[in-house]
Amino acid sequence: MAVTTAGANAFGGREHDVKKVVFASLVGSTIEWYDFFLYGVVAGIVFNKLYFPADDPTISVLLAYATFAVGFVARPLGGLVFGHFGDRIGRKTMLVLTLLLMGGATVLIGLLPTYDQIGILAPILLLVLRVAQGIGIGGEWGGAVLMAYEFAPEHKRGFYASIPQIGLSLGLFMASGVMALLTMLPDEAFMAWGWRTAFIASIVLVVLGTWIRSNIGESPEFKKAKAESRAKDQGLPFVDMIKRYPGNVTLGMGARYIDGVFFNVFAVFSILYLTQYVGLERSFALWTVSGAAIVMVFCIPFFGRLSDRIGRPRTYAMGSALLALSVFPAFALMSSGDPLLVVLGIVLPFGVVYPMCYGPEAALFSDLFDPSVRYTGVSFVYQFSGIFASGITPMIATWLMAANDNDPFWLCTYVVFAGLVSMACAMLIGRRERR
Numbered sequence: 001m002a003v004t005t006a007g008a009n010a011f012g013g014r015e016h017d018v019k020k021v022v023f024a025s026l027v028g029s030t031i032e033w034y035d036f037f038l039y040g041v042v043a044g045i046v047f048n049k050l051y052f053p054a055d056d057p058t059i060s061v062l063l064a065y066a067t068f069a070v071g072f073v074a075r076p077l078g079g080l081v082f083g084h085f086g087d088r089i090g091r092k093t094m095l096v097l098t099l100l101l102m103g104g105a106t107v108l109i110g111l112l113p114t115y116d117q118i119g120i121l122a123p124i125l126l127l128v129l130r131v132a133q134g135i136g137i138g139g140e141w142g143g144a145v146l147m148a149y150e151f152a153p154e155h156k157r158g159f160y161a162s163i164p165q166i167g168l169s170l171g172l173f174m175a176s177g178v179m180a181l182l183t184m185l186p187d188e189a190f191m192a193w194g195w196r197t198a199f200i201a202s203i204v205l206v207v208l209g210t211w212i213r214s215n216i217g218e219s220p221e222f223k224k225a226k227a228e229s230r231a232k233d234q235g236l237p238f239v240d241m242i243k244r245y246p247g248n249v250t251l252g253m254g255a256r257y258i259d260g261v262f263f264n265v266f267a268v269f270s271i272l273y274l275t276q277y278v279g280l281e282r283s284f285a286l287w288t289v290s291g292a293a294i295v296m297v298f299c300i301p302f303f304g305r306l307s308d309r310i311g312r313p314r315t316y317a318m319g320s321a322l323l324a325l326s327v328f329p330a331f332a333l334m335s336s337g338d339p340l341l342v343v344l345g346i347v348l349p350f351g352v353v354y355p356m357c358y359g360p361e362a363a364l365f366s367d368l369f370d371p372s373v374r375y376t377g378v379s380f381v382y383q384f385s386g387i388f389a390s391g392i393t394p395m396i397a398t399w400l401m402a403a404n405d406n407d408p409f410w411l412c413t414y415v416v417f418a419g420l421v422s423m424a425c426a427m428l429i430g431r432r433e434r435r
Contacts, residue, residue: 018151018160018403024212025144025164028099031205032140033171035106036071036133037267038198041179043068044272045282046195046396050114051123061272065394067127068268071134072383072391079379086143086375087237090240091150094375095143096210102136103206105129110199114173142379145362150371158312161362162304166297168358172267173293180286221238239378241369245377247432248368254425255364258320259357260389261418262327265411266292266350269397270334277406278337288346295351300359309359316364317423319356324419326353331408357422364429389418 015110039047043064052063078098086094092331109129115122144164154162175198242249267289274285326349333345361376369377400410 018153021151022148022160022163024186025095025147026167026170027212028095028209029140029164029167030170030174030210031167031202032099032102032111032137032144033168034174034205034429035102035171035202036137037105037172037175038179038202039071039109039130039133040068040264040268041175041271041286042195043268045275046191047126047147050191051126053115061393062398063123065398067123067130069387069391069395071137072129072386073130074134075138075383075391078135078140079142079383080138080376081135082139083142083376083379084237086139086146086379087373091143091147091375094139096214098136098140098143099206099209102140103202103209104130105171105203106199107206110196110202137225138379138383139368141382142375146366146375146378149363149366150374156308157366158307158360158363159269159301159305161366162301162307162359165300165304165358165362169293169296169300169355173290173297176267176286176290176293180283180290183283183286203255219378229265237373238380241377241380242375244373246367248429249375249377249381251425251429251432252365252368252377253385255316255320255422255429256361256382256385257389257425258323258415258418258422259324259354259361260386260391261393261415262323262350262354263358264390264393265327265397266330266346266354269394272345272394272398273401274334274342275406277401278335278342280337280339280342284339284342288343289350291343292347292351295347296355296358299352299355303356303359304363307363311433312360312364312367313426313433314361315356315429317426319353320419320423320426322353322356323349324416327412327415327419331412335408364426367433368429 014181022136044061047067048057048060048064052060055342082094091366109126112129113122116400125313127337139224144167145161148164149157178201179195182198185194271282271285271289274280276286303315330345330349333341336342336345365378365381368381396414397411399409400414404410
């Protein structure tokens, strides 16, 4: 009887630790994504005018989105650097450092002079700060989800690892919501100082997040892996990962494809599409995306829990197929210009269907690697694939629209292609697991 009581107390203590760690990961992840998405939200409505003025509006937008893409190019570097030290020194320390790096870069963007004030130096400095943001988020994501994944009981890892993923939707909601409120200012005030307040206010969130993350323990699986590594000579985590898991790395990046494409079409490009192509108010587009992000908060853990029951590869493959099927109807609803139909065209596919992939994604990728290279592995899979899956998507979308007389047919076809690739890769991951 005493053994049973002790076991129950130990499990209860672990459950308490899991909840504490998951909360800290969620808070930090929310702050990081808020900082990162602020740039994407304002890139096509502010930076194109203040930092990349050109005679052709399309060129200005493409240049602004190019710096947006640079953040994704920098993310693998952050993933490799922080992943390396996260696998060697520890997850917790890296999470604090990434938060400080991201927050500092965001505040400095809010203070950056415009092209009219300092000339070509303005877009150059903006580019440097965007790179810093990319490095920060590149190291953040892997550490945040791994802390939740490695603290959780095995039969609940899909659910607990999905909680930090909510930080993406909360960060998007905060970024879109704050900018929607600020766009209610007169246009002259918004362009002069309004948008800057959203970036500078990040300093408050960073201080709060740093304090919370400083008060959690290290991952138990990392402690065990570190103790075992002392008994043998280990090389670089990245080299070790590539040697032992080349197939898992490739399939993981392929599975990630639809996540990056779909998210950036509906969270970033849709704002430009609704305002420039459909002719709706900027605040309406921002509030609609914010509404979808709130719906996503509830759907992400639902599908994370579902993945614990029916399997993560199966859940992800089904989600990829549904995203591919939803994009044409979604753009048909958005193109109507009817506010109610537009809301349905964004909230249903983005807020409800997209979490079917994003919810189980963290645990799906974590399952691919052992603890000694897991931080490096999940960071590389997520961040390197983000270059082509996420970073260049708004540019591709803008180009496909211009090449097809502002008709979204080719853009939707591109999304369908990404969905089919990801579905196939998720199914192959499931087949490997069964073997």
